[in-house]
Amino acid sequence: MKKLPLKWKLTILYTAFMTILTVVMLGVLLSLSSSEILSSVEQEMEEKVFGVSEDIQWTGKRLQLDRDLYEVENGIYLSAYNENGSLLGGRIPYEFTEDVPLEEGLRKISAGDIQWDIRDTALEVPGYGTVWVRGITSITDAESSLRITVRFSLVLFPLMVALAAVLGYLFVRRAFRPVAQLTATAREIYEKEDLSKRIGLTGEKNEIYVMAETFDMMLDKLEASFEKEKRFTSDASHELRTPVTVILSQCDYLLEDRELSEEERSAVEAIRRKARSMSKMISQLLFLSRADQGRQAVHKELLDLSLITEMAAEEQEAMATEKNISIVRDIEEGIEGYVDETLFIRLWMNLIGNAISYGKEGGWLKVSLKKEKNTVFGAVEDNGIGISQEQLPHIWERFYQADTSRTGKENTGSGLGLPMVKWIVETHGGKISVRSTPGAGSRFAFYLPLDPTADPAAVTFGEKEV
Numbered sequence: 432m433k434k435l436p437l438k439w440k441l442t443i444l445y446t447a448f449m450t451i452l453t454v455v456m457l458g459v460l461l462s463l464s465s466s467e468i469l470s471s472v473e474q475e476m477e478e479k480v481f482g483v484s485e486d487i488q489w490t491g492k493r494l495q496l497d498r499d500l501y502e503v504e505n506g507i508y509l510s511a512y513n514e515n516g517s518l519l520g521g522r523i524p525y526e527f528t529e530d531v532p533l534e535e536g537l538r539k540i541s542a543g544d545i546q547w548d549i550r551d552t553a554l555e556v557p558g559y560g561t562v563w564v565r566g567i568t569s570i571t572d573a574e575s576s577l578r579i580t581v582r583f584s585l586v587l588f589p590l591m592v593a594l595a596a597v598l599g600y601l602f603v604r605r606a607f608r609p610v611a612q613l614t615a616t617a618r619e620i621y622e623k624e625d626l627s628k629r630i631g632l633t634g635e636k637n638e639i640y641v642m643a644e645t646f647d648m649m650l651d652k653l654e655a656s657f658e659k660e661k662r663f664t665s666d667a668s669h670e671l672r673t674p675v676t677v678i679l680s681q682c683d684y685l686l687e688d689r690e691l692s693e694e695e696r697s698a699v700e701a702i703r704r705k706a707r708s709m710s711k712m713i714s715q716l717l718f719l720s721r722a723d724q725g726r727q728a729v730h731k732e733l734l735d736l737s738l739i740t741e742m743a744a745e746e747q748e749a750m751a752t753e754k755n756i757s758i759v760r761d762i763e764e765g766i767e768g769y770v771d772e773t774l775f776i777r778l779w780m781n782l783i784g785n786a787i788s789y790g791k792e793g794g795w796l797k798v799s800l801k802k803e804k805n806t807v808f809g810a811v812e813d814n815g816i817g818i819s820q821e822q823l824p825h826i827w828e829r830f831y832q833a834d835t836s837r838t839g840k841e842n843t844g845s846g847l848g849l850p851m852v853k854w855i856v857e858t859h860g861g862k863i864s865v866r867s868t869p870g871a872g873s874r875f876a877f878y879l880p881l882d883p884t885a886d887p888a889a890v891t892f893g894e895k896e897v
């Protein structure tokens with residue numbers, strides 16, 4: 432019962448309640464009508480017995496009996512007896528074979544499966560003596576109509592229960608429809624991370640309508656505060672850009688001075704390094720806030736992806752050589768696909784840059800590009816320091832940097848590169864993942880559909896693990 436949907440639970444409860452109510456009502460009604468029928472039959476018999484008694488007379492020669500004595504009405508039989516119990520006239524039911532002694536009052540006698548109601552009364556007929564009048568009726572007869580009603584109710588009862596269940600379910604389903612709409616909207620907001628969605632219930636202004644309206648109001652507020660936060664990030668980045676540019680150009684200017692002492696030179700160089708990483712962080716922040724606001728331009732065009740990958744690897748060659756890292760290329764030639772050139776280059780630069788930054792002196796990194804069905808598979812593998820399993824799920828989060836002391840170098844990262852890479856892959860309809868072993872190296876691999884305008888459902892990613 433615990434796992435049943437609320438809709439079913441309510442239907443079962445409602446049906447059970449209706450069943451109990453119907454049973455109780457039928458029970459009360461039937462027992463009331465049963466006693467009502469019995470008392471009305473007894474009363475009628477009493478009236479008939481006294482009715483005929485009044486008309487019995489002694490004419491002087493013979494006893495004159497009422498004609499009504501011979502008529503059976505509503506199952507009531509009437510008969511008259513003399514003092515010794517001999518039948519004087521009237522009718523006795525065929526099935527009534529019992530020899531019941533005459534006795535003043537009303538009695539119930541059961542014979543076989545028939546129940547009889549007997550009403551005897553003695554009267555004094557002037558000139559004749561005592562005459563007994565007896566009324567007989569079968570209770571079974573009186574109750575047979577009631578039994579028919581009971582049987583009819585028994586047939587009707589399951590039908591009524593079924594009808595109550597079906598109607599109850601339809602009613603509950605209808606009442607729950609707005610709840611389903613509410614759930615669907617909440618799910619859509621969660622899955623698409625789109626706070627602009629609203630439930631927008633129309634129709635009857637009931638409790639659920641008020642709840643949905645409150646929910647929408649809350650979403651309005653949430654959306655506004657998220658927008659404010661995004662705008663703040665983008666405004667702050669913009670404001671920081673100019674001072675950092677000034678710091679950088681001032682550093683360059685100072686470093687041109689040949690008179691600078693060794694100590695002063697290294698201090699200015701340290702400032703320049705930090706200012707450069709700040710400038711990189713600001714441009715990454717701007718990129719991500721534009722992406723969040725849907726303002727990051729994406730121009731997909733048909734490009735030679737192999738060539739761009741080759742160029743990106745080439746560009747990082749100098750940085751790799753500084754660290755004595757060799758770049759191995761496994762790039763399939765002539766792969767063409769629709770991508771945004773700038774974003775695709777950024778993607779490679781970040782992944783290759785990371786492989787160098789977190790690579791070991793004298794190590795290697797491998798850049799791969801392959802065509803797989805209607806997608807392109809890309810990967811950057813290194814034999815660097817690797818990432819621990821606990822840290823792995825977090826590297827896609829903004830500003831997350833796995834233990835920076837591991838590189839043994841001054842930290843110039845920002846923790847914004849991989850979130851950017853992820854956004855680029857996803858905005859092209861692709862997917863990305865990472866595998867890493869601490870101390871042994873990492874492998875970042877992604878799939879991009881060659882034609883991102885194609886229906887996402889029609890894209891079949893390759894077999895390789897991403």
Ligand code: ADP
Pocket residue numbers: 781785786789790813815816817818826831832833834843844845846847848849850873
């Ligand atoms: P950062 O600017 O710090 O490099 P990223 O978002 O690019 O930011 O990366 C997040 C973190 O993931 C890094 O701080 C680093 O610890 C880890 N990381 C990324 N690439 C690699 C790699 N190839 N090898 C080991 N660790 C990596």
